Amino acid sequence: MNTSIRRLLLTVIGAPAAALAVWALAVPVAGTALTVRMGDGTQSVGPVPVVVASLLAGLAGWALLAVLERFVSRPGRIWTIVALVVLALSLLGPVGSGVGTVATLVLVLLHLVVGAVLVPGLARSAGAGLRADHGTAADVRTPPRSFL
Numbered sequence: 001m002n003t004s005i006r007r008l009l010l011t012v013i014g015a016p017a018a019a020l021a022v023w024a025l026a027v028p029v030a031g032t033a034l035t036v037r038m039g040d041g042t043q044s045v046g047p048v049p050v051v052v053a054s055l056l057a058g059l060a061g062w063a064l065l066a067v068l069e070r071f072v073s074r075p076g077r078i079w080t081i082v083a084l085v086v087l088a089l090s091l092l093g094p095v096g097s098g099v100g101t102v103a104t105l106v107l108v109l110l111h112l113v114v115g116a117v118l119v120p121g122l123a124r125s126a127g128a129g130l131r132a133d134h135g136t137a138a139d140v141r142t143p144p145r146s147f148l
Contacts, residue, residue: 004125007121007124007125008062008122008125010121011058011118011121011122011125012055012058012059012061012062014117014121015054015057015113015114015117015118015121016050016051016055016058016114018113018114018116018117019051019053019054019110019113019114020047020051022106022109022110022113023045023050023106024047026106027106032102032103032106033099033102033103034103034106034107035098035099035100036094036097036098036099036103037097037098037099038097042099045107054114057114058114058118058122061083061118061122062122064079064082065079065125065126068126069126069127075126075127076123076124076126079122079126080119080123083115083118083119084115087112087115087119090111090115091112093111094107094111095108
């Protein structure tokens with residue numbers, strides 16, 4: 001398996017693993033009631049939504065990086081900027097929906113931990129972008145000369 005594909009897979013799998021570790025420390029170990037407001041009621045945040053949400057974030061980030069590598073010359077830089085903006089915007093969710101200060105802090109921490117794994121991990125995996133697809137003039141080989 002290619003090293004960059006392995007790194008991408010480890011990053012995308014590492015984000016849910018890190019989020020699940022934070023959830024396990026906060027909820028079962030520390031006894032935090034991790035609940036969010038959903039419409040008129042509240043809902044408990046269990047391990048499955050934590051893993052699914054962080055896995056989807058990783059896969060979406062990977063997909064965006066693949067598109068950027070295909071169409072722009074500096075995909076890693078652009079991806080990092082977009083990812084940091086999305087991470088900052090995602091923090092609005094826990095701030096507005098967490099039930100209680102501790103639950104809100106744990107939810108924010110979950111977002112930050114997933115971001116801390118995905119942003120550098122996927123940015124480091126970024127390819128050369130357009131430069132990899134379109135060679136320079138020096139890359140074009142001239143046909144061999146005929147001695148006739």
